[in-house]
Amino acid sequence: MEKNSISSFTEEALCDYIKGFGQPAFRGKQLFKWLHQKRVTQFSQMTDIPKALIEKLEENSVIDTLTIRKKQIGGDGTIKYLFALADGNCVEAVVMRYEYGNTICVSTQVGCRMGCRFCASTQGGLVRSLTAGEICAEVYTAQADVDGRISNIVLMGIGEPLDNYNNVMDFLTIISSDNGINIGMRNITLSTCGLVPMIDELAQRKLGITLAISLHGPTDEIRSGMMPINNKYNVDELIAACRRYQHTTGRRVSFEYAMVNGVNDSADCAKQLSTLLKGMGAHVNLIPINPVDGSAYSATDAKNVSRFKERLEVLGINATVRRRLGTDISAACGQLRREESTKAGE
Ligand code: SAH
Numbered sequence: 001m002e003k004n005s006i007s008s009f010t011e012e013a014l015c016d017y018i019k020g021f022g023q024p025a026f027r028g029k030q031l032f033k034w035l036h037q038k039r040v041t042q043f044s045q046m047t048d049i050p051k052a053l054i055e056k057l058e059e060n061s062v063i064d065t066l067t068i069r070k071k072q073i074g075g076d077g078t079i080k081y082l083f084a085l086a087d088g089n090c091v092e093a094v095v096m097r098y099e100y101g102n103t104i105c106v107s108t109q110v111g112c113r114m115g116c117r118f119c120a121s122t123q124g125g126l127v128r129s130l131t132a133g134e135i136c137a138e139v140y141t142a143q144a145d146v147d148g149r150i151s152n153i154v155l156m157g158i159g160e161p162l163d164n165y166n167n168v169m170d171f172l173t174i175i176s177s178d179n180g181i182n183i184g185m186r187n188i189t190l191s192t193c194g195l196v197p198m199i200d201e202l203a204q205r206k207l208g209i210t211l212a213i214s215l216h217g218p219t220d221e222i223r224s225g226m227m228p229i230n231n232k233y234n235v236d237e238l239i240a241a242c243r244r245y246q247h248t249t250g251r252r253v254s255f256e257y258a259m260v261n262g263v264n265d266s267a268d269c270a271k272q273l274s275t276l277l278k279g280m281g282a283h284v285n286l287i288p289i290n291p292v293d294g295s296a297y298s299a300t301d302a303k304n305v306s307r308f309k310e311r312l313e314v315l316g317i318n319a320t321v322r323r324r325l326g327t328d329i330s331a332a333c334g335q336l337r338r339e340e341s342t343k344a345g346e
Contacts, residue, residue: 006061007035007133010173021056029179031057036180039140041065062086064133066141081142085110085134089127091158093138101151106138108168109159114193115228116214118258120292121158130159132170139175139183152187156212161190162198172207185209191256196233199241203248211245212285213238215255217264218272226263239276252281258289259300259308270308274315284312287322 009017015028027049034046041063043054069090070082079095091107110127112119138157143150153175155161161168168190176185185208192199193214202211215238217223223230233241242253255277259265273284286309288299300308305321312319 001060003062004060005064005131005133006031006057007064007136008131008167008170008174010132010170011177011179013170021053023053027053032177033179035063036136036174036177039144039181064131064137066091066134066137068141068145071145079142079146081138081145083138083141085130091130091134091138093142093157095142095146095150102146102148103152103154104139104142104150105154105156106135107157107159108135108155108161108164108171112159113163114160116193117226118260118289118292118295118297123292123294126159126163129164129167132167132174135167135171136174136181139181143181150181151183152189153183154189154191154212156189156191160193160195162192162195162202165198165201169205172209189254193227193229194233194238194241195229196237196241199238199245203245206249208251210251210254211242212254212256213242214258215273215284216258216260218269218276222264222269226260235276243280246280252283254283254285256285256287258287259305260289260297261300261304263297265300265304265308267311270311271315274312274317277317282317284317284319285322286319 004017006014006017011029011032014032015025018028018031019025030049031046034040034049040046043049043057043061043063046054064086066083066085068081069084072080074080077097081093081095082090083093084090089110091110093107094105096103096105107130109129111124112122113126115122139150139153155168172185172188174180175183176188189210189212190202191212191214199211214227215223216226217230218235220230220234223235230238245251246253257264257273277284286305288302288305289297291298309319309321
């Protein structure tokens with residue numbers, strides 16, 4: 001019998017689950033706190049839960065945990081983890097240290113099926129989606145290992161969060177619960193390559209999270225060359241969805257723009273980008289692409305990145321050049337897992 005991932009249940013779902021064992025709902029609340037506030041990894045550690053219930057839970061359920069397979073610390077303090085899941089698959093998470101606190105970048109899938117040409121995460125395709133409990137376990141395992149509180153989360157690791165929609169929504173509910181680790185929605189950013197119908201669904205939930213779009217190209221020609229998803233939902237459809245999202249949620253959307261030498265970094269591109277985002281109050285994060293093995297792309301040099309930023313600003317678009325934290329430890333999305341599995345001869 002396949003066991004239920006008990007750490008994937010929202011508090012409400014957990015109370016229902018527990019009622020199924022003939023238990024009062026308050027036990028669900030107690031269990032939720034053990035799992036997400038005290039963050040125990042074994043049922044036997046739940047000292048105020050009756051023994052008979054513990055035994056039943058052990059029979060039927062599993063707490064998602066993961067182990068640190070590898071840990072690298074970069075010169076700038078960035079910590080990169082390779083986590084092993086219970087089934088032996090690996091995912092990555094990165095903890096970045098900023099003045100305002102620790103931010104963790106988590107994975108939402110093992111691999112990815114979006115096929116972006118510059119991204120290491122997608123090279124072996126999608127293996128499987130993570131459960132909500134496994135995504136929580138990334139945060140909890142890192143929190144137990146680092147100094148200081150993890151206060152911010154970005155869903156920018158391996159995988160496409162909106163391609164694992166239900167589990168990611170449960171993760172957001174659990175992780176922001178004040179009976180759990182209590183990381184507020186306003187401190188969470190979800191990044192997507194642009195699954196338009198899911199952006200619309202997400203808008204309806206009116207969460208306080210920040211939505212980030214991996215745009216990377218201002219025209220269909222450029223973007224389709226970099227990101228196959230653009231053949232399904234083109235630039236105009238994507239930006240229209242972002243405008244609807246802003247309208248529905250009252251939250252600004254931000255845009256990621258990885259700069260590739262000779263591909264998307266011309267003066268014309270800056271102009272096209274500014275036209276596209278006009279009137280959105282949008283913020284653009286510019287990041288020189290991190291070249292991955294087997295990719296034809298090389299990074300725009302720092303001088304040209306600054307020039308592109310200045311051009312955008314003259315055209316009325318706010319832009320920041322992202323610090324490249326952890327480049328010395330292959331912290332670009334999916335690189336560590338890829339290195340590990342290539343070594344293993346996958
Ligand atoms: N699937 C989601 C989240 C994961 S990727 C998304 O596409 O947004 C997180 C960010 O890293 C995305 O903006 C992605 O486009 C970017 N990225 C991936 N590989 C990169 C690389 N080699 N260099 C720079 N940015 C990269």
